[in-house]
Every structure is written in C-alpha cells, then in structure tokens.
Amino acid sequence: MKKIILSINTILVSFLLVTSSWAAVHEKTLENGLKVIVKEDHRAPVATAQVWYKVGSASEYGGITGVSHVLEHMMFKGTPKYPVGEFSEILASIGARDNAFTSRDFTAYYQLFDVSKLKTSFELESDRMAQLNLDESEFIKELEVVKEERRLRTEDNPNALTYEQFNATAYNSSPYHNPVIGWMNDLDNMKVTDLRDWYQQWYTPNNATLVVVGDVNSEQVFALAEKYYGALPSRDVKQLKARLEPKQVGERRVEIKAVAKLPYMIIGYKVPSLKTVEDTREAYALSILSGILDGGRSSRLSKNLVREQEVAASAGAGYDLYSARSNMFLFDGTPNAENTLEELEQAIYQEIEKLQNELVSERELKRVKAQTVASEVYQQDSVQRQAYIIGSLETVELGWQTMNEYADNIQKITAEDVRAVAKKYLVNDTKTVAILTPLERKSFGAKQ
Amino acid sequence: MIKTTMLIRSAILFFVLSISSTVYALPEINAWTTDNGIKVLHVNSPELPMVDIALTFDAGSARDNELAGLSAMMHGLLDKGTGKLDADDVASRFEDVGAQFSASVDLDRSSVMLRSLSNEEFFNDALTMFISVVSKPSFPERDFDREKKRLLISLEDIDQRPSDIVGRKFFELLYQQHPYAQPRSGTKQSANKITLKDIKKFHKSYLVTTNSILAIVGDVSEQQAQDIANKISESLPKGKAQEKIALVKSSLETKQHIDFPSQQSHVRMGQIGVERGNPDYFNLYVGNHILGGGGFTSRLVKEVRSKRGLSYSVYSYFLPYEQAGPFMLGLQTRSDQVTEAIQVCNQVLADFIENGPTQEELALSKQNIMNGFPLRIDSNRDILGYLSLIGYYNLPLTYLDDFNKNIENVSLEDVKKAFRKQLDLDTFVTVVVGSEQKPEEDA
Incomplete structure (x- = not known):
C-alpha cells in the first residue's frame, strides 16, 4: 500500500x-x-x-x-x-x-x-x-x-x-x-x-x-x-482607490439573533490571496491547508470533529485562492444536539493548534495533492467550468496561465510550508467570530 | 412587438435549414446483461483519463414503507465501514487516489456512484473499494447512532427553511397515502423509529442485481467495461424483483397555509401529472416549456417576474416517475403580494389549459429544445445520467437518437389536447408557507 x-x-x-x-x-x-x-x-x-x-x-x-x-x-x-x-x-x-x-x-x-x-x-x-x-x-x-x-x-x-x-x-x-x-x-x-x-x-x-x-x-x-x-469604442477606466484593510489587532466577535432552529458559527482569519501574497508559496500552502481540513470525507474536520469527537453535526473550512483582495481563511459549523457552539469553537481551535505544532502526515499531504490533480482532470468534463477558471483568473489579473501552474505549485508544497502558514496566519489577533443564536417563535413551523 | 414576431419568423426559417443539415454525433451505447442479471449500458469516451460509474437500484424512498428516510439513511451509511475498514479507512482509500464516492436517492431509484481517474492502478483501488462498500457494508453501530443524530439535525435545518417546508407539505397533500407522499430524508418521527436492523434488512433486500442498472462512461473499452460489470455483478445477490409501486390516485383540491415567520411566502401548487413513458410526455414537455419551463421566454416568468416584478424565481414542470409524478408550479414573493402572485399564476394556467400556446410560442420552444440538444449530452456526467434513466425506465436505447424527432412531431393540437386532458385546476393542491402579516420593514 x-x-x-x-x-x-x-x-x-x-x-x-x-x-x-x-x-x-x-x-x-x-x-x-x-x-x-x-x-x-x-x-x-x-x-x-x-x-x-x-x-x-x-x-x-x-x-x-x-x-x-x-x-x-x-x-x-x-x-x-x-x-x-x-x-x-x-x-x-x-x-x-x-x-x-x-x-x-x-x-x-x-x-x-x-x-x-x-x-x-x-x-x-x-x-x-x-x-x-x-x-x-x-x-x-x-x-x-x-x-x-x-x-x-x-x-x-x-x-x-x-x-x-x-x-x-x-x-x-x-x-x-x-x-x-x-x-x-x-x-x-x-x-x-x-x-x-x-x-x-x-x-x-x-x-x-x-x-x-x-x-x-x-x-x-x-x-x-x-x-x-472590434468596432466598440474604448473608454478610460477610472482607477479605484486602494481601500486596503487596516491591520486587525484583536479578536472581533458578533452575535446574530434570528428566527432559526439551529445554532451556527463562522470563524475567519485574515489571509492574503494569491494575488496579494508576497511569497506565492504561502497561498498554495493555505490552499493545501484547506484540503487537509476539508477536502472530502477523510479530511480532518470530518474525521475528527464529526466522526471521532462527534462535536459537530457539520463542519467546514475554505480558502479562496483567487480573490482579487486579501480575504479570510474560513471555518464554519453547526454543533451536535448535545454540544454547544462554545464546544465546537474549542474543537476547531484544537485542530488549528495541532496544525501549528505538528507537521501534517505525508499521507495527508499526498492525498490532497492527488485530489488536486484528479480534480484538474474532472473539471475538464465541463466547458463551463474551464471557462469560469480562465475568466476569473483573467479578471483578477492573475492570468489564465496560473491555471496551468496550479498543480505544479501545489506539488511543491511541503508539510513544513503548511505548518508555517498555520502558525503565521491562524492567529487570534486577526480572527473574527460570528455566532447565530436561534430565536424561537411560537408559530415557528408548527401551527397551520 | 411586430418586430419581435418578424425576427422569430426569420429565425424559424433559418432553423429549419440548420436542423435538417445538422447531424449530431451521438454517443454509441453498448448494452448487455451480466450473467448475474445486471443490465449494463456503456459509452466509451476516451478523451479524458477518467471513468464515471453509476449503479442504480429499485430502492428509492417509495420502498421506505412506514420508515420514511430508511433508504436515504442506508445509502448514507454504505461508506462508513466494510470488512475490517472503518469510515476513516474507506474515505482514505477513495481519496488517496483522487476518487469520489457518492450516493443519491429519489422516489423510485437509488444510485451509488464512483468517479475516478482511469489509470489502471488508481481505478482498480477505487473500484475494489466501491464494490466492497456497496456489497459488504459493515454498518457499525456507532456510525449508525451518529448518522441518525446528524439526520435529526438536518431535519431541524429543513424546518427552518420555508422552501423545504412547502415542498414537503405539497407532496404530502398531493399523494396522501401513496408512498410518494413521504419525504426522502424522512421525518423526525420516522427517523427515530429506524433501527440498525432495518438498515441491514433494507440493504439485503434492495441492493440486488435484479432490476439494477449499471452505467459506465469514460476512458474504458467495452472489454474493460465487461470486466468491471462482472466484478460488480458477482459481488451482489440476485435477489428478487420488487412489487410494482402502487398506482396513484388523482389529487383533490386542497389549499393549505402554514404560518412561518419569514418575509417571503413560498408557494407550491400543482396536481398529479404523468408517469415515465406516458404517450403524452413529449406533448406535455414542450407545452410546459412554453408555460413555465423555458426560463425568460415562458409565460409564467413573463407575467410574474418580467411584467410585475413579483418573484425572483417562478417555474413549472412535470416530473414523471414510475407511477404518475407531480405537475408543479413554484414561486416565492413578499408575503403581502402572495395573493396577487397566485392569482396571476391561476390566470396563466387557466388560459393555457383553455387556449393552449400560440403557433409562434410552439415554434420557439421547439427550436429551443431541438437546437439545445447537444448541450444535453456534452459531458460524461450528462451521458451517465441518460444511461441510468434509459436503463431504469426501460426507455428505448434510441431515446437520444429519437429525442429531436419526438419534439419536432409535437403539434399545437397535441399540446392543447394533452394539457386539457392532464390538468384541471379543480383538482389543484396549493400550499403557501409564510407570514400572514406584512413584512416588518413595511410595518
């Protein structure tokens, strides 16, 4: 094997x-x-x-x-x-x-x-x-x-x-x-x-x-x-002001109360995108990191939070490599009936700490790389999907060539790279947490 | 408006020329039955180094009996263990080679699917795992308990979505005592009753070769497809054919409002429609394209959205199953406008049933469907879907070859007759989920 x-x-x-x-x-x-x-x-x-x-x-x-x-x-x-x-x-x-x-x-x-x-x-x-x-x-x-x-x-x-x-x-x-x-x-x-x-x-x-x-x-x-x-006239396009996000120092929390049945939370850490990052290796490492956490049923959030600890009914992670501006590395989830949002939040932090302290295994890394390469093949089953990737890369001015380099760049990422970005970016000072607190109403879904 | 009609007319002329001169390359379907009784449909599509497999069983939610959600839950548990492998091992075996395993359940059928690279080494690993989870799942107790809890949570989630509530209530009222009335993912009451024994029994009775269909599309030769089919076939018992799903009784006029604290009210209305293979199917399909299936050129979208701005989405369709499936119409609108929106829909429906479409509308819809035909089969995934459909419902192997001809043959009179025969507003079921008060922002 x-x-x-x-x-x-x-x-x-x-x-x-x-x-x-x-x-x-x-x-x-x-x-x-x-x-x-x-x-x-x-x-x-x-x-x-x-x-x-x-x-x-x-x-x-x-x-x-x-x-x-x-x-x-x-x-x-x-x-x-x-x-x-x-x-x-x-x-x-x-x-x-x-x-x-x-x-x-x-x-x-x-x-x-x-x-x-x-x-x-x-x-x-x-x-x-x-x-x-x-x-x-x-x-x-x-x-x-x-x-x-x-x-x-x-x-x-x-x-x-x-x-x-x-x-x-x-x-x-x-x-x-x-x-x-x-x-x-x-x-x-x-x-x-x-x-x-x-x-x-x-x-x-x-x-x-x-x-x-x-x-x-x-x-x-x-x-x-x-x-x-060809005959359409062109006009000068006004350059937008940069409106860069100031450095966040200190955790932010927000509570949303809404008519709902299930609690829900989102946690985000400020990260650069491939477009804004200084060392592109970091962006590819963040992409692998999201695959380690949430790339199929063998990934860590499914395996550890849903199946092993049973603290989450659902849990996900994601990173948008190709956004034009710096964005966030996201986690979201809903706790199990016996668990609270606080417990789910702590369980997510434990997963983050593991990523910061220990190297991901060779097998996990290879799995994410294999999935990357396979999905490159699968997406060719759709002309729409191919055009979407080209269009979005061109629009954020990364260039369609980025698509061809993607698999190669992913292959170069090591377990050390993954740990390094987890340590550098998944830190409390740039974190934002949003909590949904369900409001019950008497009439909610019951009376007819 | 005159200009519009002119333009369409000229487009029709062009269309007639283009259709008669266009011959679409259709996928060549190989079909056979394995020794153990699986009907196989295969298309060799070697351009991409990948394979898609769908194994379809006569095991949809109509087989749940009093345990609504049983089939869906059983299928969700297939990959939670086999032999000595647990859920983690199974997931890794698939994902280490970039393969994807999935399962889906509708009213009639269930499908287990595999997408893999075609490279032999990876594919063989993925196929071995696929066969193992489908034929010999271990259904560990702990996974069963956990997945049941997760199901109950997802049912809570459904309860917070008016769009889901309206769909469930519509089927319940439309189908009454018929198995199609029950939601695929079950209810809190039924989910609580399901035991591990029920899961195992369902697997044993329904995941059998009799009446199952294997569709294979991708970079595999016919010989390789035969090997794959034999391996899958040998792993499953022959079992026995299930009883036919009961006939559906016609619907009775029902109106129900469910109070829900949302800004929009969600509307679903309709009645019992037709079964797969109904001789009127293409007449209804083309007619409904004009009524509410054809997007921005359909009457419902024009009247409800474009002219009045009442809804972001409005549509209608016939959904044929082994027995008569529903005809349904859906929309959602700010709660204080819901009466108006329903009135508009009723007028559009009544007029369409009474008078049918115009010749121009019919021509435009036929053009749209026929010219759009290549888009139906432009990917391996699309072809896989058609193979499963053709196999399961015993449609002719020439279904795709005949598709455009069947559309072309639909006449104005056919559409009128079919709609008058099938639809009757006096038997309509109408469900509205939403608040009876005005939305807060306007209060």
Whole structure:
C-alpha cells in the first residue's frame, strides 16, 4: 500500500501533462483593449462564450451597494437594436442556455450553445456591451425582483444573515465589507441614474475579457470577435482607490439573533490571496491547508470533529485562492444536539493548534495533492467550468496561465510550508467570530 | 412587438435549414446483461483519463414503507465501514487516489456512484473499494447512532427553511397515502423509529442485481467495461424483483397555509401529472416549456417576474416517475403580494389549459429544445445520467437518437389536447408557507 501511495504523485503529474497538452489556450487582445481567450475542446459540438467585466461589489462604495448586481439584471432588459425580451427570445431560438453572475470581484455573462451558433452569441453580447437601454420603468420592476432575491437568499436564511454580518464585522475599509447583493436600504434608494453611471464607468471592451471554450477554431473565434467586438469604442477606466484593510489587532466577535432552529458559527482569519501574497508559496500552502481540513470525507474536520469527537453535526473550512483582495481563511459549523457552539469553537481551535505544532502526515499531504490533480482532470468534463477558471483568473489579473501552474505549485508544497502558514496566519489577533443564536417563535413551523 | 414576431419568423426559417443539415454525433451505447442479471449500458469516451460509474437500484424512498428516510439513511451509511475498514479507512482509500464516492436517492431509484481517474492502478483501488462498500457494508453501530443524530439535525435545518417546508407539505397533500407522499430524508418521527436492523434488512433486500442498472462512461473499452460489470455483478445477490409501486390516485383540491415567520411566502401548487413513458410526455414537455419551463421566454416568468416584478424565481414542470409524478408550479414573493402572485399564476394556467400556446410560442420552444440538444449530452456526467434513466425506465436505447424527432412531431393540437386532458385546476393542491402579516420593514 505504502508503495502505491508514494508513486501516486509522479504518475498523476505525468498524466496531467498528457491531458493539458491537447487543450492549448490562445489569446489575443483587440485594438480597443478587449482581451479574447480561446480554449479549444473538441469533445462535443458545443461551446461556451463568456464576457467577464472587471467590476463587482468590491468596486462599490457606500450608498450604492448592490449596483453591480442590479446592472447585471438590467443587462437582459434591451438595447435599441434588440428591445426588451428579444435577447432572451433569440437565444432561446438557437437553443442556448444563458445566464449571468456577479461576485465581489467580477460580473460575468455567459451563453452555452451548439457551436454553430457562436455568431449569434457574439452579436447579442457585443451589442449590450455598449448599447444598453436602461429604461426607467423596466428598472423599477427589476429592482423589485432583486429585492425578492435578497429576501430569498438573505433575509429569510439565518446562515446567510450570519455570513453577511460576519463580513461586515471582519472587514472595515475593504469593500468585502458589503454584501454582493447590496444592503436592502441601498436597494430601496437605488435610482436608474446610478446604473447608467455604473454602466458608463465599467462596461467598456478594455475592462472586459471574452472567454470561449469548446469545439471552435481559435483563429476563427478571433476573426469573429474582431467583427463583432472590434468596432466598440474604448473608454478610460477610472482607477479605484486602494481601500486596503487596516491591520486587525484583536479578536472581533458578533452575535446574530434570528428566527432559526439551529445554532451556527463562522470563524475567519485574515489571509492574503494569491494575488496579494508576497511569497506565492504561502497561498498554495493555505490552499493545501484547506484540503487537509476539508477536502472530502477523510479530511480532518470530518474525521475528527464529526466522526471521532462527534462535536459537530457539520463542519467546514475554505480558502479562496483567487480573490482579487486579501480575504479570510474560513471555518464554519453547526454543533451536535448535545454540544454547544462554545464546544465546537474549542474543537476547531484544537485542530488549528495541532496544525501549528505538528507537521501534517505525508499521507495527508499526498492525498490532497492527488485530489488536486484528479480534480484538474474532472473539471475538464465541463466547458463551463474551464471557462469560469480562465475568466476569473483573467479578471483578477492573475492570468489564465496560473491555471496551468496550479498543480505544479501545489506539488511543491511541503508539510513544513503548511505548518508555517498555520502558525503565521491562524492567529487570534486577526480572527473574527460570528455566532447565530436561534430565536424561537411560537408559530415557528408548527401551527397551520 | 411586430418586430419581435418578424425576427422569430426569420429565425424559424433559418432553423429549419440548420436542423435538417445538422447531424449530431451521438454517443454509441453498448448494452448487455451480466450473467448475474445486471443490465449494463456503456459509452466509451476516451478523451479524458477518467471513468464515471453509476449503479442504480429499485430502492428509492417509495420502498421506505412506514420508515420514511430508511433508504436515504442506508445509502448514507454504505461508506462508513466494510470488512475490517472503518469510515476513516474507506474515505482514505477513495481519496488517496483522487476518487469520489457518492450516493443519491429519489422516489423510485437509488444510485451509488464512483468517479475516478482511469489509470489502471488508481481505478482498480477505487473500484475494489466501491464494490466492497456497496456489497459488504459493515454498518457499525456507532456510525449508525451518529448518522441518525446528524439526520435529526438536518431535519431541524429543513424546518427552518420555508422552501423545504412547502415542498414537503405539497407532496404530502398531493399523494396522501401513496408512498410518494413521504419525504426522502424522512421525518423526525420516522427517523427515530429506524433501527440498525432495518438498515441491514433494507440493504439485503434492495441492493440486488435484479432490476439494477449499471452505467459506465469514460476512458474504458467495452472489454474493460465487461470486466468491471462482472466484478460488480458477482459481488451482489440476485435477489428478487420488487412489487410494482402502487398506482396513484388523482389529487383533490386542497389549499393549505402554514404560518412561518419569514418575509417571503413560498408557494407550491400543482396536481398529479404523468408517469415515465406516458404517450403524452413529449406533448406535455414542450407545452410546459412554453408555460413555465423555458426560463425568460415562458409565460409564467413573463407575467410574474418580467411584467410585475413579483418573484425572483417562478417555474413549472412535470416530473414523471414510475407511477404518475407531480405537475408543479413554484414561486416565492413578499408575503403581502402572495395573493396577487397566485392569482396571476391561476390566470396563466387557466388560459393555457383553455387556449393552449400560440403557433409562434410552439415554434420557439421547439427550436429551443431541438437546437439545445447537444448541450444535453456534452459531458460524461450528462451521458451517465441518460444511461441510468434509459436503463431504469426501460426507455428505448434510441431515446437520444429519437429525442429531436419526438419534439419536432409535437403539434399545437397535441399540446392543447394533452394539457386539457392532464390538468384541471379543480383538482389543484396549493400550499403557501409564510407570514400572514406584512413584512416588518413595511410595518
């Protein structure tokens, strides 16, 4: 058994080289600054086209939180050439699946379609890059839809409320302080002019990346991109103020009381991302650390907290390697019925202390590395997933090449590296803890 | 609006040309039955060095009887030990080679799945472990006790989500005494009654080769697939076929409101729909695409969301099972608007049942479904899902080849007839979960 484990990484790495060699990535920047990235994948006669804008909730400031996301909704509400409704009808007629998403660091739009329909996708997507109507009556209706979305996702979801308060407590100056969907009162006060300004400021080809993955020829995609996007004028994009998070010195705690049945907690430690870290090795070590703690059922939180100590009904850990700004290394969990949040919290700290005092085992390290390499293969089963990784890496300006270096960089991380980042970053002074205290109501789920 | 119609018309012309000239490369399905009785469906897809396996049993929650949640709990316990290996060992054996083991349960079927790299050394380790946990789980008592407690906690979690409460109540009212009425993950009452003996008995009776389907997709030849199928097949008893799931009685008009302290009210309405293989299936599928299945071009989204801003999500669908599955419609809206939202839905439904779609709507939906066909089978995971579906419900092996033709054949009259036959607002079950007061922010 031992021998097999030792040989895994070398075999896996050579494996990966085989798979990535046929899937080369091509890039070209048009004169107006639009970056076009193509990954050919000829497994099925389909393709995805995605446009990624370098704007998200982290670009927003007080009073207009949520504007990036509302604008994302309004992008489906018509242009002079394709009045409201036509965009969706045309895409429906070609059998495309389409949607959009907004995060802290980006806003992205995608279509997935039979590859012969690529032209239609480019035609529609390039049109709304510069010609959006932003009609007031459509805006007023759509704002109500967004408020319903906020009620659904946040107001009526106690864990999501906890996460929102957690971020608002942990981040002072960093715009990660604000929820992506925006504060309800900012939505209440939003005006169509806020969206028009936002659209003018950010929706320009030199602030966007077009990613195409699928059964395409890269040269043909570049030519088509030139035809549909090449003539769009570019505008200067205003540089945002840095708004760096001041150094946190001292633990922060926040309690959220909400109608709920189960207690819940989130613990976060301030950490750099791959983008902001000085020594990139640290970011990859943090990534491995999250795999040691929460990478499948054999990882430590499942094994120790859920199965062995039985203190947690569920427990997780996570780290966003590719965020544009420094973020947090997160833990979250719900205690078992016989246990308290305090006991769960202490159990998590014990796991952290072990990581700071002892080296992780060779077997654990190899397991995380094997999973990393395997998931690199698995994610190629989806053109959407591949395009997502390229788009997000480009948008935070790490470059799509980071994707190809990822597995190699992970392989280089040692047990010492993992212990070092646990010691350096998982420290009380940069910690924030959010606790959800359930409020019972008489009527809760009982009376009919 | 005129411009819209023009544009669609021209798109239709283009569409007719493109469809007749497009031949999609369909996956070549190899099908056979092992000596021990497992029906195997295999597609060789060598481009990526990976393998997906799904082993499907006639062991869905409809087999739970009075112990709702039994099947789901049994499947969740499979990887908690086998032979001398405990849950930690099992998890490591899979994850050390980058493999993923999972199990899922729906009303009719249960599936255990393995995703692995195809490299022989890793795959063989993963397959050995897969066979071992599926055929010889040890069901340790301690793991059983713990997983039961965790199940009870997850049921508490369901109780704090109006979206889950509304779905459970809808099935309960719709299916009454039928096994489909029971929630897959059980209830607090039923979970407390389940014993380790029940778990073992369920495993023994239902994880058998008779009526089970093995789907294999990925970098494996037909010969290799046969070896895999034989190994899996030999590890399981033949067992016996289960009794057919009882026929479903038609629903009775019911309206229920459950008070819940949320800002939004969640609505689920519908009635008994159709079973798999129903001759009207494609007529209903296309019709519902126009009604509430086709996203932004569907009538429900246009009326409820786009025109009135009442809901972030609104949809409808038929979900066919071995016996008649539900037709359902769902939305969620600020509690003071819920009456209006339900009224709008009822109007849309009544009009659709009465008058059916327009010719333009029908053409657009057919185009959407047919042109979108390649997206249904563009990944190994998608193909695996279709193989399991085809195998389990005895659909023709040419199901995918015939798919677009079946859509193309649907006429306006077919849709009208099928909807009039199937849907009757007088038998609708409507459940609302939410607060009867105005939300606090407006108070």
